[in-house]
Amino acid sequence: MSRNIVLSTLALCLLAACNTPAQPESTDPQTQAAAAKHPVPQQLDFRRLQGVAQSFEIDGQTVHYRAFENIVYVQNPVDTRYQVMNIYIPEAYFHGGSVQGFDADSAPIFLPNQVGGYMPAAPGKPEPNTRNGNQPNAIMVALSQGFVVASPGARGRSDAGGRAPAAIVDLKAAVRYLHANDAAMPGRAERIISNGTSAGGALSALLGTSGNAPDFEPYLREAGAAPASDAVFAVSAYCPITNLEHADMAYEWQFNGVHDYQKISIQNIDYRVERKLVKGTQTAEQTALSDQLASQFPAYVNSLNLRDEIGRPLRLEADGSGSFKNYMNRRLLQSAQLALNEGTDIPEQDWLTVRGSRAYAADFHGYARFVGRQKTTPAFDAVDLSSGENNLFGDEATDKKHFTDFSMRHSTVPGARRADNGIVRLMNAMNYIGPDGTRHYRIRVGQNDRDTSLAISAILALKLQNHGKQVDYHIPWGVAHSGDYDLPELFAWARKISQEP
Numbered sequence: 001m002s003r004n005i006v007l008s009t010l011a012l013c014l015l016a017a018c019n020t021p022a023q024p025e026s027t028d029p030q031t032q033a034a035a036a037k038h039p040v041p042q043q044l045d046f047r048r049l050q051g052v053a054q055s056f057e058i059d060g061q062t063v064h065y066r067a068f069e070n071i072v073y074v075q076n077p078v079d080t081r082y083q084v085m086n087i088y089i090p091e092a093y094f095h096g097g098s099v100q101g102f103d104a105d106s107a108p109i110f111l112p113n114q115v116g117g118y119m120p121a122a123p124g125k126p127e128p129n130t131r132n133g134n135q136p137n138a139i140m141v142a143l144s145q146g147f148v149v150a151s152p153g154a155r156g157r158s159d160a161g162g163r164a165p166a167a168i169v170d171l172k173a174a175v176r177y178l179h180a181n182d183a184a185m186p187g188r189a190e191r192i193i194s195n196g197t198s199a200g201g202a203l204s205a206l207l208g209t210s211g212n213a214p215d216f217e218p219y220l221r222e223a224g225a226a227p228a229s230d231a232v233f234a235v236s237a238y239c240p241i242t243n244l245e246h247a248d249m250a251y252e253w254q255f256n257g258v259h260d261y262q263k264i265s266i267q268n269i270d271y272r273v274e275r276k277l278v279k280g281t282q283t284a285e286q287t288a289l290s291d292q293l294a295s296q297f298p299a300y301v302n303s304l305n306l307r308d309e310i311g312r313p314l315r316l317e318a319d320g321s322g323s324f325k326n327y328m329n330r331r332l333l334q335s336a337q338l339a340l341n342e343g344t345d346i347p348e349q350d351w352l353t354v355r356g357s358r359a360y361a362a363d364f365h366g367y368a369r370f371v372g373r374q375k376t377t378p379a380f381d382a383v384d385l386s387s388g389e390n391n392l393f394g395d396e397a398t399d400k401k402h403f404t405d406f407s408m409r410h411s412t413v414p415g416a417r418r419a420d421n422g423i424v425r426l427m428n429a430m431n432y433i434g435p436d437g438t439r440h441y442r443i444r445v446g447q448n449d450r451d452t453s454l455a456i457s458a459i460l461a462l463k464l465q466n467h468g469k470q471v472d473y474h475i476p477w478g479v480a481h482s483g484d485y486d487l488p489e490l491f492a493w494a495r496k497i498s499q500e501p
Contacts, residue, residue: 043075044226046087046181053091056126058136063144064091065126073152073177074170075224078161079120082153083223085174086123088139089148093186099146101499104186108498109178110142110149111192111232113171115200118241118392120156129484138195141487145495148187150178154203157392164392164419165219165426167199168206172216173225175207180226192232193494197483198451201240205429205460208235208438215426234440234497236490238483239449243430243456244389245404246300248378250453252293253320254368259287261373282376289410290377294320296406297455306462314462328454329362331475335447336362339477346477374450381407385416392427393419433463440497442472442490446479470497 042048051066068087070080077083093104102108114121126143128134142149152174155162175192182189196204210216211231220230243250259282282290298316301324306314308327316322336352336359346354351366353359376382380389381404390400401419402408408418425431441464445457454475461473472493479485 040180040184040226041075041224043224044073044177044180046071046177046184051089054126056140058140058144061144063140065089065143066091066094069123069125071177073174073225076222078166078223079155079159082120082122082155082162083170083173084123085150085152085177086125087148087150087185088126088143089186090143090146093148100495102146105188106191107146107148107187108191108193108233108494109187109189110138110147110195110494111175111178112138112142112149112151112195113154113200113203114151115154115156115167115196115203116198117388118157118167118199119388120159120162121154121200123153124151132485136487138484138487138490141491145491147193147491147494148185150174150187150192157388157394160396163394164423165216168203168210168427169216169219169223169225171203171207172210172230173220173223175230175232176220176226176228179228179230189229190233191498193234193236193498194232195236195238195484195490196240197238198481199241201237201483202242202427202429204235205237205240205242205441205443206427206432207232208441209429209432209434209464211437213432215422232438234442234494235438236442236494237444239445239451239481240429240443240457240460241452242460243428244380245424245428246297247380247452247456248404248406249293249297249300250455250459251375251379252290252377253297254364254453254455255373256290256294256320257365258369258373261376263376264374280376282373286377289383293378293406298322301455301459304459304463305466306459307466308462309465324455325364328364328458331454331458332362332364332367332447333359335475335477338474344477371448371450378404378407379452383407383410384412393424430460430463433467435467438469440470442493443474444479444483444486445475446482447475447477448480451481 049068051068054067055062055064066089070084071087072080072083073085074083090099092099112124114124124139126139127137129137139149139151152171154170155166157163178192179189194204194207212229261280263278265276265278298318298320301316308314314324314327316324336346339346340357340359349370351363351370353361380387381402382390385400393401393403398417401417402411403419403424443457443461445454461471465471
């Protein structure tokens with residue numbers, strides 16, 4: 001159903017001129033104690049800021065909020081186009097009021113990043129989503145439901161200062177800003193819910209698994225991040241482009257034998273990404289590399305000691321078959337069945353057996369042929385250093401680098417260099433999964449997504465689940481590589497977990 005959205009500014013009222021205080025002090029004793037123990041550097045003190053009173057309409061409801069935009073969240077910024085954050089707070093919280101059961105002390109903080117393709121990203125704003133029929137974006141929906149919203153920008157790979165691990169360092173610094181200012185601003189920093197799509201989904205997951213990890217401390221100190229926690233309460237990750245060290249072998253395990261492709265050519269215009277399809281067929285050399293990479297994936301899967309939801313081990317045989325592949329078939333069947341239950345008409349497809357309103361059987365490699373290959377081999381660490389990920393792991397001296405031993409051995413670029421393993425490790429959520437840290441994860445990857453193997457998100461979800469995390473993982477039917485397409489369900493989940501003790 002289409003939503004009527006009207007954006008407006010209420011007299012552009014600076015807080016200094018308003019009759020209400022700029023920000024109510026928290027009354028929570030634990031928050032006050034934490035603030036006293038770790039004083040906020042003056043440069044990062046939220047109380048110094050002035051905001052603007054604004055509003056929009058959504059579903060006939062007028063949402064009043066205050067906007068604090070372009071907040072530099074580190075003391076030593078390299079690029080203030082991106083190392084800034086927009087914070088939006090429901091107006092009611094400045095008057096002792098509540099919104100849908102939340103108030104200034106209890107409101108969760110929704111943290112959506114705008115990163116795509118590991119490119120630099122400006123912070124988001126409450127405005128209609130032009131890619132989704134001008135429907136309200138996630139920030140608008142969050143504000144309408146009483147969430148405080150903090151949308152951080154982050155540096156990206158197109159600038160020398162934005163190579164790995166700059167983006168995750170920036171997002172962590174933004175989280176630290178929120179924790180440091182918990183007593184000074186509405187919203188509960190112990191209830192930060194991160195959200196991102198694609199590379200942004202990978203960074204969202206990494207925020208969750210690597211909270212307060214010592215590996216990042218030198219980078220955060222150099223940036224002048226606030227002396228506070230960088231842990232988040234929950235993670236929403238749409239189609240995360242993660243686990244880059246193993247993404248090539250996972251992609252070939254899925255698409256090995258599929259030779260034709262429709263490759264996406266990306267034109268980078270600052271943080272705006274234009275995507276065009278280019279058709280082709282894998283060369284004999286690429287096919288041979290695909291065979292080699294696919295044969296390496298079973299050993300990796302087996303090294304993870306994965307188990308399904310009832311404790312059964314998930315493994316792969318040397319030929320790529322096995323219980324993990326059967327698990328992927330079950331997840332695709334669940335996706336189809338849920339779509340059928342919701343009344344979706346599923347056309348006949350040779351990889352899926354449907355009888356009436358029941359989905360009976362799925363063939364994973366038939367599914368791969370059906371959705372089609374999108375990337376040539378190797379998909380991420382390209383042997384000619386042509387991928388965005390090669391650019392991500394470059395530095396000021398070398399624009400693009402390999403980040404796997406396999407592609408380094410098969411490189412076609414004279415004098416190619418390899419990224420440091422320590423830097424590569426910092427960008428993978430899988431490397432930080434343990435018994436502690438963020439408990440709640442919501443992972444969504446569309447059934448028509450071809451940007452990375454479905455196995456990558458499944459492995460992430462399973463490993464989290466095996467470490468006792470609460471994981472809501474689903475493969476929505478008919479959805480391509482995208483995010484924020486199920487906002488009612490996303491915020492129902494966010495509200496439910498936020499109300500836990």
